[in-house]
Amino acid sequence: MIPWLDLASARKIGFLPTDGYVDPYLLSMAYARAAAARGVKIRQNTGVTDVLAEHDRVIGVETTAGRFECESVIDAAGAWAALLSAQAGYPLPMAPVRSHYWITKPDPSYGGDHPVITMPDVGAYARPDVGAILLGIHEKYSATFDARELPDDPAAFSPTVGEDHWDCLAEAANGIARLFPGIAKAQFPNYVAGLSTYTPDGKIVLGPVPGQPGFLVASGCCGSGIVLSAGIGGTVADLALGRTPSIDISPFRPDRFGPVDPFNGEFRGLCAASRANKSK
Numbered sequence: 184m185i186p187w188l189d190l191a192s193a194r195k196i197g198f199l200p201t202d203g204y205v206d207p208y209l210l211s212m213a214y215a216r217a218a219a220a221r222g223v224k225i226r227q228n229t230g231v232t233d234v235l236a237e238h239d240r241v242i243g244v245e246t247t248a249g250r251f252e253c254e255s256v257i258d259a260a261g262a263w264a265a266l267l268s269a270q271a272g273y274p275l276p277m278a279p280v281r282s283h284y285w286i287t288k289p290d291p292s293y294g295g296d297h298p299v300i301t302m303p304d305v306g307a308y309a310r311p312d313v314g315a316i317l318l319g320i321h322e323k324y325s326a327t328f329d330a331r332e333l334p335d336d337p338a339a340f341s342p343t344v345g346e347d348h349w350d351c352l353a354e355a356a357n358g359i360a361r362l363f364p365g366i367a368k369a370q371f372p373n374y375v376a377g378l379s380t381y382t383p384d385g386k387i388v389l390g391p392v393p394g395q396p397g398f399l400v401a402s403g404c405c406g407s408g409i410v411l412s413a414g415i416g417g418t419v420a421d422l423a424l425g426r427t428p429s430i431d432i433s434p435f436r437p438d439r440f441g442p443v444d445p446f447n448g449e450f451r452g453l454c455a456a457s458r459a460n461k462s463k
Contacts, residue, residue: 185300187293192361204299204310207409214412230335231260234271234398241271241397255423257399258392262337262378264402265445266330273392276443277403278454279333279378281326281342282319285352286373289314293365305358306459316369318359322351325458327451328378342376379406382440383453385461389415389435390422399423400437406461 190196215225226248233245234256243252260267262279287293294314301308306321326344334340352371360366380403382388388403401419404411414430421428443450 185297187363187365188300189362189364198298202299205409210409210412214416231267234267236271236395239396241395255397255399257401257419257423259401259419261402261408262328262333262380263330264380264388264400268392268398268400271392271395271398273395273398273437274443274445275388275392275400275402275437276440276445276450277380277382277388278445278451279328279330280381280451280454280458281328281344281376282379282406282458283342283348283351283374283376284317284319285371286312286317286375287315288370288372290365290369293363293369300362302359302362305355305362307355307359309363316363318352318366318371320351320355321459321461322355323459325455327455329446329451331446333378337378342378343374348374348376379404379408379458381405381454381457383450383457384439385457387411387415387435388437389418390432390437393438405457 219225226246230247231244232247234241235243235245235250235252241256243250244256245251256271258264258267258275265275265277268275291314293316294311296311299308299310308319310317326342326347328342356366382403382405385405386403387405387407388400390400392398392400399419399422401415404415408415418428418430418432445451
């Protein structure tokens with residue numbers, strides 16, 4: 184199934200035939216179209232400037248397009264989620280951590296369709312990408328960022344942190360070469376980096392925000408936001424409508440770590456370690 188994979192050093196291999204991957208952009212647009220077809224109004228380029236509270240309950244948000252009152256506010260702001268929740272008086276236990284991957288130049292010797300490959304011994308994963316290979320690495324020390332210093336426009340920010348992202352690839356290359364010998368000759372013209380929100384235990388943050396009735400959170404997805412999106416969406420919808428979710432959300436409650444400062448360097452280090460250990 185994967186001709187370029189060298190299995191000489193492998194002792195155990197697991198094959199999950201129902202696993203796969205999906206284009207995040209296409210999935211997000213499909214959600215948006217389905218929501219719009221059901222009457223949802225999506226306001227682009229609209230910033231939330233404040234969370235509104237009255238009589239000890241969150242009642243809406245102030246935005247660059249005006250004031251919006253509602254019965255439930257759902258914080259799904261990704262790398263900015265802790266900033267938004269801090270405005271409501273409860274900084275969420277998550278930190279923006281860099282996630283990144285490299286894409287090889289197309290090559291018939293290792294291109295083509297094949298399953299997603301997770302290589303826990305070397306902290307890497309790979310999947311096909313239009314005749315090439317997309318290669319992700321969980322480095323030992325992931326870069327983290329203070330959410331308060333992030334710009335409002337993600338396009339104005341680069342999480343590359345200088346050239347150390349190439350060092351990550353170089354450091355992992357020897358280990359990956361045991362399974363993918365072709366990496367020695369592979370060219371990597373494309374590099375993609377972005378921010379994921381990680382928690383110290385690698386679990387999402389989902390549910391009511393303590394002490395803030397009317398305020399819900401769906402964030403801290405630890406790099407699994409796309410694969411968990413349908414379940415998270417259904418669960419937070421149940422909560423907003425006063426229904427009991429079909430899953431037990433207690434392991435994901437926002438207060439499971441106690442009071443934290445998500446902007447603190449030590450806490451961010453715990454979140455970085457969570458990403459580093461993700462594939463193990």
